[in-house]
Amino acid sequence: MHGSGYTRDHLRIRAAFHREYAEQDVDFYAWVVDHVPWQGGEHVLDVGCGIGLYVPYYLRHTSHLVGVDISPAMLQTLRESVSFPGALLVARAEALPFPPNTFHVVFANHVLFFVDDVERALTEAHRVLRPGGWFVAATYTEESLAQVYRVHARALHRIGRMPTRARHLRFPLETGAEVVQRVFPSVQKDRLPNAFLFPSVEVAMRYYLSGPVREVVGPPLSPAEREALLAEVRTRIAREIHRHGVWRVSKDAGVILARKEEGVTIKGGDLEDEVGLDRRGL
Numbered sequence: 554m555h556g557s558g559y560t561r562d563h564l565r566i567r568a569a570f571h572r573e574y575a576e577q578d579v580d581f582y583a584w585v586v587d588h589v590p591w592q593g594g595e596h597v598l599d600v601g602c603g604i605g606l607y608v609p610y611y612l613r614h615t616s617h618l619v620g621v622d623i624s625p626a627m628l629q630t631l632r633e634s635v636s637f638p639g640a641l642l643v644a645r646a647e648a649l650p651f652p653p654n655t656f657h658v659v660f661a662n663h664v665l666f667f668v669d670d671v672e673r674a675l676t677e678a679h680r681v682l683r684p685g686g687w688f689v690a691a692t693y694t695e696e697s698l699a700q701v702y703r704v705h706a707r708a709l710h711r712i713g714r715m716p717t718r719a720r721h722l723r724f725p726l727e728t729g730a731e732v733v734q735r736v737f738p739s740v741q742k743d744r745l746p747n748a749f750l751f752p753s754v755e756v757a758m759r760y761y762l763s764g765p766v767r768e769v770v771g772p773p774l775s776p777a778e779r780e781a782l783l784a785e786v787r788t789r790i791a792r793e794i795h796r797h798g799v800w801r802v803s804k805d806a807g808v809i810l811a812r813k814e815e816g817v818t819i820k821g822g823d824l825e826d827e828v829g830l831d832r833r834g835l
C-alpha cells in the first residue's frame with residue numbers, strides 16, 4: 554500500500570459497490586470524462602490512475618494516454634487488466650516527470666485528498682498542461698458518506714477509540730474548487746447527487762470493511778477491539794435497515810473543471826504570463 558492506504562482489492566470492491574447499490578443508475582466515470590470538450594486525439598495524463606477504472610472512458614476519445622501513480626502495485630494491476638496504449642510511470646502528483654506544456658488534458662480523480670501537498674500537485678498539473686488545456690478532478694462532497702462515518706465514529710467512541718477525519722474532507726467539491734482557483738484562473742464545479750441503498754447488514758458491512766473501518770486514530774485495533782467495533786457497527790446498521798427497509802447513504806460527488814490560460818508559456822517550471830491575464834478567476 555502506498556499513499557492512499559487503499560489496496561487494489563479495495564478499489565475493485567468499492568467500484569463494484571458504486572455499480573450495484575447506487576440509487577441513481579448513472580455512469581459516474583462517463584459523466585466525469587464527458588466534461589472535457591473533446592476534439593479527439595488529445596494527449597491525456599491521468600494522475601493517480603490507480604487500477605485504471607477511467608481508462609476505457611478515455612479510450613473513447615484518444616489513445617494518447619499516460620498514467621502515473623505513487624503505487625507500483627496499482628500500476629501492475631492496471632497493466633494486467635486493461636489494454637493501456639501509453640506509458641505508465643511510478644511518480645508522485647507533486648513531482649510529475651514531464652516537461653512543461655505536454656498534455657491537453659490532465660485528470661486527477663479521487664486522488665487529491667490523499668496528496669500531501671495539494672497546491673504543489675495543482676501547480677504541477679498546471680505546468681505540464683498545454684495553454685488552453687483542461688484539468689479535471691473528481692471528488693466527493695462534504696456530506697458524502699456522512700452516515701457511514703457517523704456510525705463509525707459512534708461505534709468507535711463506545712470502545713474508547715477515536716476516528717480520523719474522513720479523508721475526502723481534505724479536498725471536497727465545495728472547498729476544493731477554491732484551492733484549484735489558486736492555481737488555475739478559470740474553474741467550474743458540477744455536482745452529481747446520488748446515494749447508496751444498502752439492502753442488508755451484510756452488504757453494508759462489506760462496504761464498511763472496504764475502507765472506513767481503517768479510519769482510526771492511534772495504533773491499529775487489537776483483535777478484541779475490532780470485534781467489539783464490528784458488533785457495534787452491525788447493531789447500528791441493523792437498526793437503520795429495520796426502521797427504513799434499507800440503509801441510505803448519500804454519496805454525492807462531483808467534478809472540478811479548470812482550464813489553463815491561453816497564451817501562457819512555462820519555461821523551466823516558472824510561469825511567464827505573456828498577456829497579463831487576470832488570474833482572479835472567471
Ligand SMILES: C[S@@+](CC[C@H](N)C(=O)[O-])C[C@H]1O[C@@H](n2cnc3c(N)ncnc32)[C@H](O)[C@@H]1O
Nearest residue numbers: 556557601602603606622623624645646662667
Ligand atoms: C482512490 S484511488 C483513485 C484511483 C483512480 N484515479 C480512480 O479514480 O479509479 C487513489 C489513487 O491515488 C494514488 N495516490 C495517492 N497519493 C498519490 C500521490 N501523491 N501521487 C500519485 N498518486 C497517488 C493511490 O496509489 C491510488 O491509486
